[in-house]
Amino acid sequence: MATGEQIVELARTYLGLAYVWGGETPSGFDCSGLVEYVFGKNGIEVPRVSYDQINVGQSVQPNKLRAGDLVFFDTDKKKSGPDHVGIYIGGGKFIHAPKTGDVVKISSLSEGYYMDRWMGGRRVPGVSTSATSAALDGPAEEVAPHLDATELAETYGMSYAFFKSQPELWKKLNSAVEGQWSPAKFQAEVKNTKWWKTNSSTARQAQLLEKSDPATYKATMEGARAQAQAMAVQAGAILSAKNVEKLAKNMVTLGWEQAQVQNFLGQYIKFGADKTMGGIAGQAAKEIRKQAYDMGVSVTDQSILNNAQYLVRGLTTMEKVTGSMRAQAAGLYPAFADQIKAGASVQDLASPYVQVLAGELGLPATDVDAFSPKIKAAINRVGPDGKPSPLSLTDFVQQVRSDPAWRKTPTAGNQALTIGRQVLADMGLAS
Template sequence: MARGEDIASLARQYLGSQYVWGGESPGGFDCSGLVAYVYGKHGIQLPRTTYNQIMVGASVSPDKLRPGDLVFFDTDRTKKGPDHVGIYLGGGKFIHASNPGQGVKISSLADSYYMDRWMGGRRVPGVSASPDPNALTGEAAPQLDAHELAETYGMSYAFFKSQPELFKMLKSAVSGQWTPDKFQAEIKNSSWWKKNSETVRQAQVLQKTDPATYKAQMEAARVAARKLAVQAGAMLSDKAVEKLAKGMVWFGWQDAQIQNYVGQYIKFQDHEVLGGMAGQVAQAIKNEAYKNGVAVTKQSVLNNAQYVVRGLTTMEKIQASLREQSAGLYPAFAEQIKAGADIQDLAQPYIQTVATELGVPETDVSVFSPKVKAALNRANAQGQPEAMNLNDFTQLVRNDPAWRKTQSAQDKTMAVGRQVLADMGLVH
């Protein structure tokens, strides 16, 4: 375990070293190069860049900093994220490779330039240090009170800077020396507090107070969003993934809200098929429609698959709707269909007759076959729905020109011929 005081002491030895972009040795350092070099001398390997170094360790508030901790700043407002890092020395001071004109130097956190650009502190694993006995005293005390007061509500100075209403309140709290209780009461009475939900407030605070953790949470949400999309059979653009991830992190979306959002992006893939859960639902809808003798369009299947995934309907409701349509399409069998029978099963004798008489596979015949469908939808002399009897249906099938070409027709013709000859006494 390296002592933070020893890390700070070693860093001081390079005071005055020149600044070199990309430098990571005593011959010249840039800010992250100095940090990586000093820590490396104590057996701790850190990422090379500032942007990655802020991902290491645990967040530390300004009033809890100890020698050896890392301090991060956003000095380039044209880019998001940390771009400058230093090593905290204690007493509100930190050492850093500043710029080509100044090299490695010591600066104060109380400097308004650095206060305005503060992004966070990090404590690196494997480093121990005693609490800074000079924290919030001497030179740093007047300005660090703002940091300290912000931390009493689990926030950071950087967060307050991002919220004009709250930053104005923070300055009033510092000048008026408000108690933490009064400060917290005023925050809860602010427009920011009232117009944002708890999850939104937490996300906004985390984004500024602990950007590394916020970044990790958002990336985890993006990964989860893409996985959920695949499972649902949805195709999400990067923009849609980002919106879903923000919904999960900022607004605390629950499963129903996530499914409703993802379901909107279910679309046909190659060869007009659906993937994931949507694909399973689509196949179930097609099977159910087939059993009930109901024709469904591709768009209808897509829409209903979306609705199921989004939680706007269920397969049970779709099945009930298809059964109701089936009863309307085949009124002669309405009561049986309502009792739970499938029209495909009810039509089986007619299907078998067509298959047998015309010599075709039974799988090629269904309730959708014109002859079968017509036979099921006939009306009797009184105009009431009544299916054709099988004897009449068999004769109807035999009237099809295709029947004369079948072996069954030829056998029957030969049988009739023999009978005629027998009746004439010409054959026995």
């Protein structure tokens, strides 16, 4: 455990040392090299570059900084992210290695250049305020820097960096600094802006987090992306990287709940190369096919896809889908409409005909069902009066036996032998 004062004391010994790009030793430092070296000499390991250093420890607001904290800036507008880092020394100042041609020196956070490029502060694990407080394990004394607009922004509940990113709010902040508005007046002015009125509370918080604590925002987005991917797999949705990002963004910035996520995912339910689907959609497709078969109803792939999408999106239920197919079956098989509406399946109603057809033609029962043309015609027969009148099983047997295919079956051969023996017996030629 090292104190912030010890970190600062060692950093001060390198004041005036020339900046060296990529430098990480007392022969020359760049900004993150100075941080890595000073902390390392105090027994605290930190990553080598500023883009990784900003992920260390916990976020610290500008008015809560204390000696030994790290301060980050975005000095290269061509590349987003924390490309510069320094060590806070108290009193609104920090020590750093600025750039080629410069030396390790102390600068002020209130300078316009650094105020405009502020990204965030981080408290590194293992750094205490003083030897005394570290020994007592007591609360660290916080030194509030005099940051003018930055401090005022934090007082009003938002980061300076965020105000800079929103022209409408930036104008309000400048007016507040100039007029020294009270927090109540400033908050009232902010709530009257277009930004406030057109963004939900969740959206505002996400935007604030993105600018004031980019490391935490980055971690939040990573978690949302992983969750979005998992929910897509569970639903059976096929998402491109762009749509995963879009969904994650909406979950974080808009606070999308389960129903909104499912509605989004339902739009991306698709068949795979083998005409199958995964997840909830795949289970729904399997159930739809089964129900359609039981009801003697034909369904297209497009109908299955549409219903699977609607089910995932919460726009329909399996009960409604089944009810629709049952109503369709009642229309297709009017002679059995009442039984179908009462819960009977067409396959069960056609079972006696299936047994006759399979038995007479010597077919496996699994090869015959209500979709077989002969059975479908028999149960959909219309009587002389024009009303539904299914063929009786006796008549169905005779109809099957009139089929040329029946004459080639063992059943037909055995019947012919039986009739032949009977004729011979009647003629007294056989006993």
